[in-house]
Amino acid sequence: xxxxxxxxxxxxxxxxxxxxxxxxxxxxxxxxxxxxxxxxxxxxxxxxxxxxxxxxxxxxxxxxxxxxxxxxxxxxxxxxxxxxxxxxxxxxxxxxxxxxxxxxxxxxxxxxxxxxxxxxxxxxxxxxxxxxxxxxxxxxxxxxxxxxxxxxxxxxxxxxxxxxxxxxxxxxxxxxxxxxxxxxxxxxxxxxxxxxxxxxxxxxxxxxxxxxxxxxxxxxxxxxxxxxxxxxxxxxxxxxxxxxxxxxxxxxxxxxxxxxxxxxxxxxxxxxxxxxxxxx
Numbered sequence: 001x002x003x004x005x006x007x008x009x010x011x012x013x014x015x016x017x018x019x020x021x022x023x024x025x026x027x028x029x030x031x032x033x034x035x036x037x038x039x040x041x042x043x044x045x046x047x048x049x050x051x052x053x054x055x056x057x058x059x060x061x062x063x064x065x066x067x068x069x070x071x072x073x074x075x076x077x078x079x080x081x082x083x084x085x086x087x088x089x090x091x092x093x094x095x096x097x098x099x100x101x102x103x104x105x106x107x108x109x110x111x112x113x114x115x116x117x118x119x120x121x122x123x124x125x126x127x128x129x130x131x132x133x134x135x136x137x138x139x140x141x142x143x144x145x146x147x148x149x150x151x152x153x154x155x156x157x158x159x160x161x162x163x164x165x166x167x168x169x170x171x172x173x174x175x176x177x178x179x180x181x182x183x184x185x186x187x188x189x190x191x192x193x194x195x196x197x198x199x200x201x202x203x204x205x206x207x208x209x210x211x212x213x214x215x216x217x218x219x220x221x222x223x224x225x226x227x228x229x230x231x232x233x234x235x236x237x238x239x240x241x242x243x244x245x246x247x248x249x250x251x252x253x254x255x256x257x258x259x260x261x262x263x264x265x266x267x268x269x270x271x272x273x274x275x276x277x278x279x280x
Contacts, residue, residue, distance in 0.1 A: 028191050035279065043171070065168050068178060069171055070094070088158055090155060144252060183245065
């Protein structure tokens with residue numbers, strides 16, 4: 001099944017925000033469809049141009065922004081002011097844990113900042129050529145960490161509290177914290193796992209050009225292709241990443257449904273409310 005078959009709205013073409021996507025058009029297992037211009041996932045909004053803001057506000061009808069970043073990330077690169085848009089701070093990970101995501105360094109490295117590239121090289125080198133171990137730990141933390149669970153639970157409440165305008169949630173790169181949160185939301189809405197995985201890996205389509213450029217620069221500077229490949233793993237996503245999150249949930253809670261209900265307090269009643277609000 002591809003985007004054409006599902007009616008998937010997909011990427012919102014903006015000048016500076018490359019990984020901003022409308023989930024409208026995605027189908028649930030019972031044949032319903034997510035309404036367009038209601039649920040939007042994104043990376044950082046910091047570089048949004050005036051035209052980007054106009055498109056989000058006017059064409060997409062944006063009403064609520066939920067910021068998954070930490071206070072430090074938010075202070076360093078604040079969201080732009082959008083008149084009439086409610087901006088809510090809901091950090092998924094605490095300051096200590098967020099260091100393992102590399103997202104801030106990733107964004108700055110893609111923008112060509114030398115200090116960020118140096119920092120990324122130090123991080124990547126510390127992994128001993130096994131970035132997959134880091135990824136497993138990260139995605140386990142995103143679903144099992146107490147702080148993350150509380151924040152994802154609040155995310156669902158914020159969706160239900162929002163008015164009938166679009167809700168956008170973002171972190172820095174829009175792939176890890178946002179990727180897991182989106183997968184949990186789509187599960188609650190009744191979207192089949194195959195479609196959830198396809199949405200998750202779609203991030204690569206919009207970041208791969210910048211990632212390849214960064215990795216080429218790293219290989220040129222260091223002569224170490226293995227190190228560049230390690231960075232590529234950290235800067236992109238794989239089906240295995242979200243499957244690792246699902247596996248961690250199932251090992252600890254039995255099923256995703258039980259995790260949603262017992263850990264995130266997304267009860268069957270709340271799931272029905274979400275479906276009534278965002279599906280047609």
